Amino acid sequence: MSTNIKIFGTLISVSFLLIVGLVIRYTGAADVATTAEITNEPPTVDTIRFSTTAYGADDLTSSGILPNVGTDRTIHINGVMSDANGENDIASSTINLVFHKTTSTNICLADNNDCYVINSCDTNYTDGDDTQIAYNCEVPIQYFIDATDAASIYAEDTWTAYVAVEDLATAQGTLTATIEVNSLLALNLPDAIDYGTRTLGEVSSSTTNVETTITQRGNTKADVQVSGGNMACTALGSLATSTQAWALTSVGHTASTILTDTLVATERNIDLRTDESNELDVNLYWNIAIPASGVKGTCTGSNTIAVIAQPAGPLMVQYDGGPYDATGENRNNGGYYRTVTIGTQTWFKDNLNAGVMLASGTTEPTNDSTIQKWCYDNSTTNCDNEGGLYNWNETMGYVTTEGAQGICPTGWHIPTDNEYKTLEIFLGMTQVEADATGWRGTDQGTQLKVGGSSGFDGVLAGNRNSSGAFGNQGSSANLWSSSISGSDAWIRNLLSVFETVYRNTIDQDFGFAIRCLKD
Secondary structure, eight states: OOHHHHHHHOOOOHHHHHHHHHHHHHOOOOOOOOOOOOOOOOEEEOEEEESSSSTTTOOTTOOOBBBBBBEEEEEEEEEEEOOTTTGGGGGGGGGGHOOOOOOOTTOOBBBTTTEEEEOEEEEETTSSSEEEEEEEEEEEOTTTTOOOTTTTTTTTTTTTEEEEEEBTTTOEEEEEEEEEEEOOEEEOSSOOOOOOOTTTTTTTTTTTTTTEEEEEOOSSSSEEEEEEEEEEESOOEEEOOOEEESSSSSSSGGEEEEEEEEEEEEOOOOOOOOOOSSSOOEEEEEEEBBBSSSSSHHHHOOOOOEEEOOOOOOOOETTOOBBBBTTOBSSOOEEEEEEEEEEEEESSSSOOSSSSOOSSOOOOSSSSSSSBBBBBBGGGGHHHHHBBOOOOOHTTTTTTTOOTTTTTTTTEEEEOOOHHHHHHHHTOOOOHHSSSOOSSSHHHHHHHBBOOSOOOOBBOOOOTTSSSOOOOOTTTTEEEEEEETTTEEEEEEETTTTTSSEEEEEEETTTBBOOOOOO
């Protein structure tokens, strides 16, 4: 009996110890690890402002941006961007801006006319809370930047600021805003016209005229009007206004336009500057006819040169055989060619009609100082209406340099095969299609023909074959490029019954039409 009692007591003691142990374990303290993963959120560009100063609060959106005369103007595109993961999730080096003419798109190549690429912008991390950054991008716009306001030739376009930023995980945020760039009508005019010392009865010639330079200082197509007045002489008499004359080329008094007391448009037609490196200069030439008697001494007076804007319509080019007047509205053999801008290229909208007509289709042109052309069926009316036909050597001015000026006017050239591809790709061809030969693309031919959506107005003027026969007027348009392949040259062909465009090489002796492309 005593033995059983001992055993029971032992069991009780063990049970007590177990209970105490459990109490101690569940009432003690312990360090427990915790984890949570926060997902990355892309940054955002919250605001864009067009300002006159760094981080400025003024906004030019309502007024538009007006360039400075003859020099650059720095504008500031600024605003706020955010990152919900904290401002330090954004490196300032990832903030960039493309300020571009809207139709040029944000993948444009840097160009002072239509595309400004800014890869480095200033930042201020102290503005706002710890998720916000203020940014400021300086844009030095040139005075010849393309205008897009109602008075410009790009009135249907605008300018776009495309701001982009990346966080440390390369997630991107972007924002765009648009604004107009305003027209700036500005030319640098001559200070004086000095005829120098002249003798009684002297009539100035092409070697003794006075050349004055006019420089484009704005972004607007411009013309100048001129008028004059009498020049009083210190010793005897005066020189009437009509003794002076002006011209667009270096000719003598007899071939110039007599100056009057009333402002007259010279139709000098100063274009928009597109050359990044060289200023756009044009000249006016002045002549004088000194009376045989009745004047002596130093004669002084005043002429007026007034700057006026050209119409906001398409650029008109004055050149030999141009079928239109200066407005581009009246077809009257007025000496002007219409133009059309398609993508980044500006083309003649009319076939070239420079030079003199050859006697017949079997008469070959020669390498001399005269431009020679065939007219379909030996009819000058066909040349006036649809342009001339030229063999490749005459087209190129008897040089073989791809992209040469050829018989196009100064500032224009014979398009290369690749430049035709650029046109076709802009109108919807793929690169593979453009590189192929034969009939390529979808409806690019329809777009390029007269009445097509591109505005190219490819007239179906026919051709002259290598044996001297004319054919295909009304059904075919054939255009030279300046690119050669062996003894042949690359061409383009449009047919009335096809919607596509033909590309291949052909004998250089054929007579085809020419479209000039702006440099």
